[in-house]
Amino acid sequence: MSKYLLGTRGSALALTQSGMAGALVAEAGDFDVELKTVKTEGDVLTGPLSQMGGTGVFAATLRMRILDSTVDFAVHSLKDLPTMPAEGLVVAAIPEREDPRDALCARDGLTLEQLPEGARVGTGSPRRAAQILALRPDIEIVDIRGNVGTRLARVKGLEEHGIAAHGLHGEKKLGAITGDCDAVVLAASGLIRLGKEDAITEYLACDKVLPAPGQGALALETRSTEFGAEGDQPSELARALVAVDHLETRLAVTAERALLRRLEAGCAAPVGAYGRIQDGSLVLDTLVAHPNGTRTLRHQDSTSDMSVEAAYELGVRVAEALLDQGAAELAGLTL
Numbered sequence: 001m002s003k004y005l006l007g008t009r010g011s012a013l014a015l016t017q018s019g020m021a022g023a024l025v026a027e028a029g030d031f032d033v034e035l036k037t038v039k040t041e042g043d044v045l046t047g048p049l050s051q052m053g054g055t056g057v058f059a060a061t062l063r064m065r066i067l068d069s070t071v072d073f074a075v076h077s078l079k080d081l082p083t084m085p086a087e088g089l090v091v092a093a094i095p096e097r098e099d100p101r102d103a104l105c106a107r108d109g110l111t112l113e114q115l116p117e118g119a120r121v122g123t124g125s126p127r128r129a130a131q132i133l134a135l136r137p138d139i140e141i142v143d144i145r146g147n148v149g150t151r152l153a154r155v156k157g158l159e160e161h162g163i164a165a166h167g168l169h170g171e172k173k174l175g176a177i178t179g180d181c182d183a184v185v186l187a188a189s190g191l192i193r194l195g196k197e198d199a200i201t202e203y204l205a206c207d208k209v210l211p212a213p214g215q216g217a218l219a220l221e222t223r224s225t226e227f228g229a230e231g232d233q234p235s236e237l238a239r240a241l242v243a244v245d246h247l248e249t250r251l252a253v254t255a256e257r258a259l260l261r262r263l264e265a266g267c268a269a270p271v272g273a274y275g276r277i278q279d280g281s282l283v284l285d286t287l288v289a290h291p292n293g294t295r296t297l298r299h300q301d302s303t304s305d306m307s308v309e310a311a312y313e314l315g316v317r318v319a320e321a322l323l324d325q326g327a328a329e330l331a332g333l334t335l
């Protein structure tokens with residue numbers, strides 16, 4: 001039986017996501033998939049993610065290892081993948097999306113509404129910060145980063161999650177801050193995949209807090225040459241990848257990411273988007289916020305054309321409507 005190498009980061013979440021997606025591909029192709037960990041630049045740098053130069057620090061090294069054939073394919077969190085396509089690579093599959101919502105993980109089972117006046121809520125995401133502040137201007141946002149376990153450990157009562165927070169390369173840091181927040185906001189998908197749903201005290205509905213474009217979806221990337229030169233047959237690996245693609249998810253995230261690309265914004269921008277199929281149409285809800293949450297712009301549009309091209313056009317159209325309303329100035333995007 002043939003065997004293909006799946007390049008992955010060493011964090012618990014990356015290993016889990018790669019394991020799950022790798023198993024899907026192995027089953028579809030009736031071949032073996034072996035995980036190979038690759039240490040990426042994003043795992044080495046420290047400091048607020050929003051201040052780390054450029055997007056795609058996590059994806060860049062994995063992409064190089066696909067291109068130089070150290071590995072055959074990689075699984076990315078779609079929301080961390082730059083919207084610019086990479087030369088020589090193709091996102092061959094986007095499997096069915098996990099829950100796209102953000103999740104509040106608070107002490108003592110509290111919801112956002114129940115948090116006391118002035119509560120400390122940890123997030124490193126300007127998008128999450130802006131939307132939380134729009135709902136609760138009294139809340140104090142604490143800039144946090146790190147892997148899922150490290151972030152959960154910032155919540156009073158959830159400190160023990162920090163102990164299990166080490167992936168292959170992320171040994172628990174001595175003296176790491178724990179228990180200094182009343183709550184943190186994380187992607188529900190990551191918590192669900194890691195079996196940490198118990199920590200969620202409120203799923204933030206998409207009509208209150210819009211997720212990041214692509215949140216909850218995975219992107220399986222391989223070399224374009226796996227699809228062959230013109231007239232050639234796609235490889236065994238390419239065919240298995242295509243078999244795990246999920247059309248509804250691909251349409252939704254294509255629209256979300258087209259918006260992000262047209263706004264020339266990255267994963268750290270205060271931009272939210274949620275696409276889904278509803279009554280045979282692709283509906284796209286979007287938001288651009290001032291980082292302090294004092295002003296937000298929203299726009300919704302839809303298309304009944306269920307093609308990837310139409311999904312892309314929808315995202316571009318919505319981005320342009322937001323730009324007409326002053327989105328760039330509002331969010332501090334540099335256009």
Ligand SMILES: NCc1[nH]cc(CCC(=O)O)c1CC(=O)O
Nearest residue numbers: 077079186187189190215216217
């Ligand atoms: N930026 C970090 C990141 N990138 C992907 C996920 C998992 C969520 C997903 O599947 O999109 C997370 C963690 C988080 O936001 O809580």
